[in-house]
Amino acid sequence: MALIGFLILFPLLVAGVLLLVGNETARRVIVCSSAVIIGFGSVWLVLANLGTPWVGIEFSSGAIDIVCTLIGLVIAAVILCFGVKYKNVLACVLAVVQVVGSLVFDVFVAHGIEVQYGLYLDSLTLVTTFIIGVVGSGICIYALGYMEDFQAHEPADAKDRRPKFFALMFLFLSAMYVIVFSNNLLWMFTGWEITTVCSFLLIGYTKTPEAINNAFRQIIMNLAGGIGFLVALFAIALTMDTLSLVEFIAAGVMAPALAALPAVALAFAGITKAAQMPFHTWLLGAMVAPTPTSALLHSSTMVKAGVFLLIKLSPIFLVCPVAAVMTILVGGLTFLLCSFMAISQTNAKRVLAYSTIANLGLIVACAGVGTPEAVWAATFLVLFHAVAKSLLFLCVGTAEHHIGSRDIEDMDLMFERMPRLARFMMAGIMIMFVAPFGMLIAKWGTLVSFADTGNVALILILGFGSAATFLFWAKWLGKLSGIAAHPLNVETTVHRSEWIALMVMAVLSMLCCVGLPVLSTFLVEPYIFDVFGVCSQGVSQANLWVAALLSAVVFVVLFGGLGSKQVKQVPVYLAGVSENNANRTFRNSLSGETMATSRNWYMEGVFGEPKITPVGVWATSIIIVVGFCAAIATLCGLL
Numbered sequence: 001m002a003l004i005g006f007l008i009l010f011p012l013l014v015a016g017v018l019l020l021v022g023n024e025t026a027r028r029v030i031v032c033s034s035a036v037i038i039g040f041g042s043v044w045l046v047l048a049n050l051g052t053p054w055v056g057i058e059f060s061s062g063a064i065d066i067v068c069t070l071i072g073l074v075i076a077a078v079i080l081c082f083g084v085k086y087k088n089v090l091a092c093v094l095a096v097v098q099v100v101g102s103l104v105f106d107v108f109v110a111h112g113i114e115v116q117y118g119l120y121l122d123s124l125t126l127v128t129t130f131i132i133g134v135v136g137s138g139i140c141i142y143a144l145g146y147m148e149d150f151q152a153h154e155p156a157d158a159k160d161r162r163p164k165f166f167a168l169m170f171l172f173l174s175a176m177y178v179i180v181f182s183n184n185l186l187w188m189f190t191g192w193e194i195t196t197v198c199s200f201l202l203i204g205y206t207k208t209p210e211a212i213n214n215a216f217r218q219i220i221m222n223l224a225g226g227i228g229f230l231v232a233l234f235a236i237a238l239t240m241d242t243l244s245l246v247e248f249i250a251a252g253v254m255a256p257a258l259a260a261l262p263a264v265a266l267a268f269a270g271i272t273k274a275a276q277m278p279f280h281t282w283l284l285g286a287m288v289a290p291t292p293t294s295a296l297l298h299s300s301t302m303v304k305a306g307v308f309l310l311i312k313l314s315p316i317f318l319v320c321p322v323a324a325v326m327t328i329l330v331g332g333l334t335f336l337l338c339s340f341m342a343i344s345q346t347n348a349k350r351v352l353a354y355s356t357i358a359n360l361g362l363i364v365a366c367a368g369v370g371t372p373e374a375v376w377a378a379t380f381l382v383l384f385h386a387v388a389k390s391l392l393f394l395c396v397g398t399a400e401h402h403i404g405s406r407d408i409e410d411m412d413l414m415f416e417r418m419p420r421l422a423r424f425m426m427a428g429i430m431i432m433f434v435a436p437f438g439m440l441i442a443k444w445g446t447l448v449s450f451a452d453t454g455n456v457a458l459i460l461i462l463g464f465g466s467a468a469t470f471l472f473w474a475k476w477l478g479k480l481s482g483i484a485a486h487p488l489n490v491e492t493t494v495h496r497s498e499w500i501a502l503m504v505m506a507v508l509s510m511l512c513c514v515g516l517p518v519l520s521t522f523l524v525e526p527y528i529f530d531v532f533g534v535c536s537q538g539v540s541q542a543n544l545w546v547a548a549l550l551s552a553v554v555f556v557v558l559f560g561g562l563g564s565k566q567v568k569q570v571p572v573y574l575a576g577v578s579e580n581n582a583n584r585t586f587r588n589s590l591s592g593e594t595m596a597t598s599r600n601w602y603m604e605g606v607f608g609e610p611k612i613t614p615v616g617v618w619a620t621s622i623i624i625v626v627g628f629c630a631a632i633a634t635l636c637g638l639l
Contacts, residue, residue, distance in 0.1 A: 042133020445538020
């Protein structure tokens with residue numbers, strides 16, 4: 001109990017201190033020491049509770065409920081303030097609707113409903129705690145050097161807003177801990193909305209017109225999801241007389257028709273937070289923010305809150321067809337269509353964004369299937385996506401500052417220009433799609449769970465989406481691994497804080513791959529048994545050990561020669577008649593001079609956003625509307 005309280009309150013305290021600290025040296029000390037403390041605290045909690053079943057922690061809700069109400073009012077005031085300032089009517093309307101609804105709920109509905117166990121702990125919570133504490137705090141350390149370079153590129157008279165930036169980063173971590181530890185749904189809702197407003201402020205950090213527009217896109221879509229969460233709270237409290245997550249899930253399994261509307265409403269909230277179609281554009285817009293913001297939103301916090309909630313609801317999805325079909329279809333279509341659109345992207349951060357949305361879609365679909373094997377696969381997809389994608393976002397941010405571009409086509413010769421960074425980036429890409437690394441093993445488990453349903457459409461979605469995944473990752477990997485010159489090494493100016501964070505993410509990614517069987521045995525399988533009462537996994541233990549050993553071999557080969565001083569260099573050789581090997585030019589068939597280049601094919605005419613986005617937006621919007629109508633009809637039939 002003490003450690004959980006510490007993990008929630010300590011980042012909040014650090015955020016308050018950082019908001020007041022403008023000195024660079026003091027900020028470095030505070031951020032680094034606090035990140036290490038949060039990371040060690042999270043790891044300690046995980047190790048001390050390995051294999052622990054669901055444990056409820058009794059906590060009086062009276063005073064905290066009042067605090068949650070006050071926080072809701074502050075959040076609404078912040079949104080209204082910015083909405084009025086930038087004349088965004090829709091954001092103001094949604095903020096008013098949400099705050100009025102929250103006040104009505106607190107005064108007339110929630111009053112008198114006691115939740116015995118306000119906080120709780122289980123194995124899924126431990127997995128998410130590990131991601132928040134280690135990945136999230138590592139990103140905060142990386143942000144020190146990155147934001148120093150970022151500020152150096154600002155106009156000389158520009159105000160230094162880094163105190164606000166780092167305060168929001170740590171507030172993010174605190175809110176995420178609130179979400180994953182709260183059995184009281186009202187407390188979870190409060191953490192949910194804090195992450196929404198923090199994302200809004202971080203995306204609009206630069207205050208350019210593009211940043212402001214994208215920040216409001218995010219807040220509008222997530223306020224809609226917040227209203228969906230509020231609808232679920234009303235339905236759960238009025239029909240089941242509880243605000244306990246575990247009690248709602250147990251009651252929903254016993255009476256799926258009664259749980260249809262709150263399950264659909266919570267699924268809608270999770271879908272918006274996880275940036276699923278038709279709400280995916282807010283995550284694409286987040287690319288305008290500094291890279292640490294992108295990494296934090298995409299890997300360890302904002303989007304993980306959505307899929308965390310959906311995985312928790314999987315037992316209800318297993319018995320409630322209305323909520324399950326909506327969740328599976330939205331997630332499956334998002335995975336398929338966003339994987340296709342990633343093929344047409346040359347901007348590395350947009351490739352990562354579309355890949356994130358697609359992978360989250362696969363996790364959402366697994367949660368919707370709801371079987372033990374599907375939940376096993378979804379949990380590993382969450383873990384490996386978090387560690388690998390955070391590594392990739394940080395690599396792209398560092399590369400952009402040192403080669404002057406985030407375009408994949410400008411990453412020629414990265415193996416020599418930034419040898420260590422290129423290897424880290426290659427490791428992250430391989431973990432995302434190549435056997436025997438963890439992400440592909442998790443997809444194997446997904447295939448098994450989809451096949452068990454007998455639904456051919458799900459298998460086809462997984463097959464074609466995975467093929468598209470292979471195509472866009474392989475293009476990037478090939479660009480990084482090509483060596484055809486001896487350019488200047490530019491990574492010598494990378495900040496030490498960036499290297500520390502990159503090293504942490506790389507080592508963490510490799511340990512997760514090599515420790516795959518151990519993680520399955522001590523973290524994921526105990527959760528499956530606790531929820532479903534069976535010991536089940538999507539891939540056999542023997543195959544997990546084979547994958548782990550092969551992963552270790554690949555990592556040794558990739559990083560074994562790193563740092564060697566004696567590297568044999570030979571002149572560039574061009575087959576045919578060379579004109580100038582150093583410049584990579586040769587004499588072509590018409591006796592002209594041609595430069596040898598390698599460029600990828602992006603097929604924008606086939607997989608471009610203008611062609612695919614409208615299809616996905618309309619299809620998923622119709623699915624969600626039909627899902628709500630079916631849930632309301634089901635509830636009305638009972639009444």
